[in-house]
């Protein structure tokens with residue numbers, strides 16, 4: 001009896017070792033071709049994601065995911081009808097960009113039976129080289145008050161590449177949030193966009209960070 005039980009256990013463990021691990025469904029945020037899993041609000045990166053994605057992008061996501069705004073959006077997009085493909089591109093001029101999707105996607109925004117696909121481009125190289133003060137990406141969407149005001153302690157500012165990538169995640173996911181509600185560009189002039197931006201920038205610790213150039 002005991003031997004039979006041991007044999008059974010051995011067979012079971014053998015079977016477990018050979019059966020392939022179930023693949024998580026391709027939904028929500030997809031990085032390096034795999035969905036990002038979140039446990040208690042913290043991203044759990046796969047080996048492939050750790051290997052192929054910069055630390056700044058991963059740490060930036062972890063920071064944004066800790067904010068109320070980030071938590072809310074991550075939960076909202078964690079659905080079978082959403083795929084957000086996140087790619088890193090060192091040639092991108094800004095820290096990040098979320099291009100407006102095809103008109104078909106915009107039109108199906110309220111339809112749960114239709115798959116909605118969005119793209120988020122991040123440039124961690126630009127986050128590495130941005131200075132500690134001044135514009136985060138010159139000529140693009142992020143700026144904050146002149147250095148003098150920062151020196152007087154009027155505002156927090158992103159100091160590390162991970163801080164800047166957290167800003168990029170927050171900013172671009174805000175655009176995708178509006179796309180997913182059927183709202184086409186331009187977004188920056190909208191009061192609801194600016195209110196949401198002010199909220200998340202404050203939650204990240206950068207209350208005076210501007211996001212206002214189209």
Ligand SMILES: [Zn+2]
Nearest residue numbers: 141171175211
């Ligand atoms: Zn923007």
